[in-house]
Amino acid sequence: MAPDEVPGKRGHTTGDFALSETQLANRNSGQPLEMLRHALTPVGLHYLLIHFDIPYVESAEAWRLDVSGLVERPLNLTIADLKALPQRTLRVTLECAGNGRAVSTPRWQSMPWEHGAVGTAEWTGTPLRYVLEKAGVSSKAVEIAFLGADRGFDSNVEHDYGRSLVPAQAMHEDVLLVWAMNGMPLAPQHGFPLRLVVPGWYGMASVKWLNRIEVLDCKFDGYQQVRTYIFRKDADDPGIPVTRMRVKSLMVPPGIPHWFGRARVVDAGPVTLTGRAWSGGGVGISKVEVGIDGQWQAATLDERAGPYAWTGWRTTWNATPGEHELMCRATDQDGNTQPLEQAWDYAGFGNNAVHRMAVTVRARS
Amino acid sequence: MAPDEVPGKRGHTTGDFALSETQLANRNSGQPLEMLRHALTPVGLHYLLIHFDIPYVESAEAWRLDVSGLVERPLNLTIADLKALPQRTLRVTLECAGNGRAVSTPRWQSMPWEHGAVGTAEWTGTPLRYVLEKAGVSSKAVEIAFLGADRGFDSNVEHDYGRSLVPAQAMHEDVLLVWAMNGMPLAPQHGFPLRLVVPGWYGMASVKWLNRIEVLDCKFDGYQQVRTYIFRKDADDPGIPVTRMRVKSLMVPPGIPHWFGRARVVDAGPVTLTGRAWSGGGVGISKVEVGIDGQWQAATLDERAGPYAWTGWRTTWNATPGEHELMCRATDQDGNTQPLEQAWDYAGFGNNAVHRMAVTVRARS
Numbered sequence: 204m205a206p207d208e209v210p211g212k213r214g215h216t217t218g219d220f221a222l223s224e225t226q227l228a229n230r231n232s233g234q235p236l237e238m239l240r241h242a243l244t245p246v247g248l249h250y251l252l253i254h255f256d257i258p259y260v261e262s263a264e265a266w267r268l269d270v271s272g273l274v275e276r277p278l279n280l281t282i283a284d285l286k287a288l289p290q291r292t293l294r295v296t297l298e299c300a301g302n303g304r305a306v307s308t309p310r311w312q313s314m315p316w317e318h319g320a321v322g323t324a325e326w327t328g329t330p331l332r333y334v335l336e337k338a339g340v341s342s343k344a345v346e347i348a349f350l351g352a353d354r355g356f357d358s359n360v361e362h363d364y365g366r367s368l369v370p371a372q373a374m375h376e377d378v379l380l381v382w383a384m385n386g387m388p389l390a391p392q393h394g395f396p397l398r399l400v401v402p403g404w405y406g407m408a409s410v411k412w413l414n415r416i417e418v419l420d421c422k423f424d425g426y427q428q429v430r431t432y433i434f435r436k437d438a439d440d441p442g443i444p445v446t447r448m449r450v451k452s453l454m455v456p457p458g459i460p461h462w463f464g465r466a467r468v469v470d471a472g473p474v475t476l477t478g479r480a481w482s483g484g485g486v487g488i489s490k491v492e493v494g495i496d497g498q499w500q501a502a503t504l505d506e507r508a509g510p511y512a513w514t515g516w517r518t519t520w521n522a523t524p525g526e527h528e529l530m531c532r533a534t535d536q537d538g539n540t541q542p543l544e545q546a547w548d549y550a551g552f553g554n555n556a557v558h559r560m561a562v563t564v565r566a567r568s
Numbered sequence: 569m570a571p572d573e574v575p576g577k578r579g580h581t582t583g584d585f586a587l588s589e590t591q592l593a594n595r596n597s598g599q600p601l602e603m604l605r606h607a608l609t610p611v612g613l614h615y616l617l618i619h620f621d622i623p624y625v626e627s628a629e630a631w632r633l634d635v636s637g638l639v640e641r642p643l644n645l646t647i648a649d650l651k652a653l654p655q656r657t658l659r660v661t662l663e664c665a666g667n668g669r670a671v672s673t674p675r676w677q678s679m680p681w682e683h684g685a686v687g688t689a690e691w692t693g694t695p696l697r698y699v700l701e702k703a704g705v706s707s708k709a710v711e712i713a714f715l716g717a718d719r720g721f722d723s724n725v726e727h728d729y730g731r732s733l734v735p736a737q738a739m740h741e742d743v744l745l746v747w748a749m750n751g752m753p754l755a756p757q758h759g760f761p762l763r764l765v766v767p768g769w770y771g772m773a774s775v776k777w778l779n780r781i782e783v784l785d786c787k788f789d790g791y792q793q794v795r796t797y798i799f800r801k802d803a804d805d806p807g808i809p810v811t812r813m814r815v816k817s818l819m820v821p822p823g824i825p826h827w828f829g830r831a832r833v834v835d836a837g838p839v840t841l842t843g844r845a846w847s848g849g850g851v852g853i854s855k856v857e858v859g860i861d862g863q864w865q866a867a868t869l870d871e872r873a874g875p876y877a878w879t880g881w882r883t884t885w886n887a888t889p890g891e892h893e894l895m896c897r898a899t900d901q902d903g904n905t906q907p908l909e910q911a912w913d914y915a916g917f918g919n920n921a922v923h924r925m926a927v928t929v930r931a932r933s
Contacts, residue, residue, distance in 0.1 A: 361824075
């Protein structure tokens with residue numbers, strides 16, 4: 204098969220979007236930014252990035268979580284077994300590592316996210332560590348792999364979706380084996396009946412439809428671990444794995460939109476600008492600034508609902524007729540601030556450049 | 569303002585997709601076709617076509633439905649008032665009139681739906697007729713307009729989303745004022761706290777965030793009624809309004825996908841092909857045929873769950889190694905059959921051409 208006939212082949216591009224990209228935007232869905240008004244993303248609006256098909260699982264009864272490899276006691280657990288362990292509920296903001304890819308130049312051909320691939324939910328499950336302790340992880344374990352029931356090809360490599368953590372990461376009490384979202388059983392598209400949730404990391408670590416945990420004596424070499432989700436300058440760069448979310452903020456678009464092009468029209472006068480800001484690894488937000496035509500003003504921060512949830516922010520803008528550019532910029536408690544321009548990344552990961560929005564202000568009639 | 573500076577201006581195009589189209593595909597979401605396995609579309613996967621912003625409604629308590637115009641008794645109803653009326657639950661398949669637009673050539677620039685803009689839900693509400701009878705519609709009424717809280721611009725015309733029905737249509741006992749979907753309160757994106765559902769019609773008639781009903785002595789001239797949702801040959805054609813859904817069927821893609829390009833790989837041997845078929849106006853499906861490399865075979869039909877719900881179908885294909893083209897084609901009880909090729913429509917409405925899918929069959933290892 205000639206290289207240009209490899210199914211799923213892709214590269215960098217600029218300008219308009221291929222049908223293959225638009226197909227992915229049909230399947231995968233982001234949060235419309237006006238829904239950032241909700242501290243908890245409404246059911247069905249949490250972003251979805253699904254590499255292959257959503258598995259069809261008729262009932263949770265038959266599901267098994269297999270734990271094997273370097274363990275003293277291999278396990279084969281039902282969802283009921285897991286529910287018998289201590290439970291926790293955590294409010295977690297998850298963002299797709301590719302969020303913002305559509306607005307990068309040149310752009311890696313993949314899911315063309317504009318801004319909406321972020322959401323916040325309350326996840327209920329049992330800390331993974333209880334299961335690992337039950338199995339007895341060997342001291343020789345190097346990595347622990349998490350594999351889902353979703354299978355397909357990327358760059359012509361067939362694989363089950365899988366990711367890994369090192370034992371110290373996996374034993375963190377906030378890494379959960381999850382069966383409920385916002386108090387309801389997981390929906391099929393969110394991993395029914397079981398998924399991993401790794402708070403503070405980009406979404407790729409939170410493996411859905413989880414049915415196997417393998418404790419390895421070496422690094423996991425799965426496609427989704429070693430071939431993608433890596434910050435790289437170019438194709439030959441060994442790069443740095445994508446892990447924790449970068450500091451970021453987004454704004455609820457003020458005023459009303461045009462259907463096509465989404466241009467915004469705002470009535471003159473005092474306008475409350477609001478949005479949400481977050482960072483990774485459980486680090487809080489220390490500051491959000493709003494830029495009005497390049498002039499920065501501090502926003503007021505809401506209280507955060509837990510260490511992994513985004514922080515709401517608001518400020519007032521006295522809008523005057525004419526064309527304006529709005530921006531928002533967050534700084535986290537470790538001192539990281541969003542850049543004004545996106546840093547180059549080969550596959551468009553980790554775009555946390557400030558959110559910019561053009562608005563037209565009209566005089567009130 | 570010069571014409572080419574009109575915000576939201578658009579036209580016909582071919583080939584790749586503009587950022588404005590991809591933005592709409594980020595906001596609006598279709599059903600991944602593998603979810604056609606579910607008779608009732610899982611919560612959060614029902615398609616969404618939202619012209620403007622999703623209104624933020626904190627609670628249903630303050631919501632009012634205003635009924636005015638040519639009525640004996642103008643009304644201002646709470647959701648509680650509506651819930652005191654007789655209730656019905658109907659299972660209804662809704663499809664966006666623009667479904668399939670992305671694969672038409674040339675293509676009108678709008679939401680670039682591939683195939684997934686269809687879903688089935690159980691809607692609970694009260695027949696609209698009870699409210700109209702309570703108000704006392706004048707015999708001079710020509711049309712009844714339904715207006716939502718969502719406001720914006722299309723082709724630079726500012727308007728609240730609105731649609732109309734003639735009185736005979738509006739008085740049909742299956743046209744519902746709906747507050748619940750699949751037994752839960754409406755989600756924000758589905759019209760919380762109140763929407764119209766017009767079974768058997770394309771989705772544009774089912775106005776979300778409904779807060780006003782106006783009984784008119786003339787035809788409703790709202791943008792969404794007279795400027796779009798019209799089958800037209802060209803820009804000057806007065807055309808025919810889009811109303812009932814056309815007969816159509818879709819197939820669950822067999823095998824496993826490639827992430828990018830979504831090419832399908834199937835293992836050789838007997839493969840169960842399944843999907844769903846539907847038509848408009850409460851008309852049932854009489855036949856579904858599956859085409860394997862141009863050879864048609866009859867599929868077995870499931871029983872339909874009510875007059876407005878899609879019909880499941882299945883057949884067995886003995887897949888042999890190589891490249892194959894699969895198709896499905898439905899015929900409704902009025903004798904309408906899906907065309908092999910899409911009929912031309914100016915804005916890409918009503919595409920019900922047979923669903924075609926290329927698959928690669930590999931020998932079982």
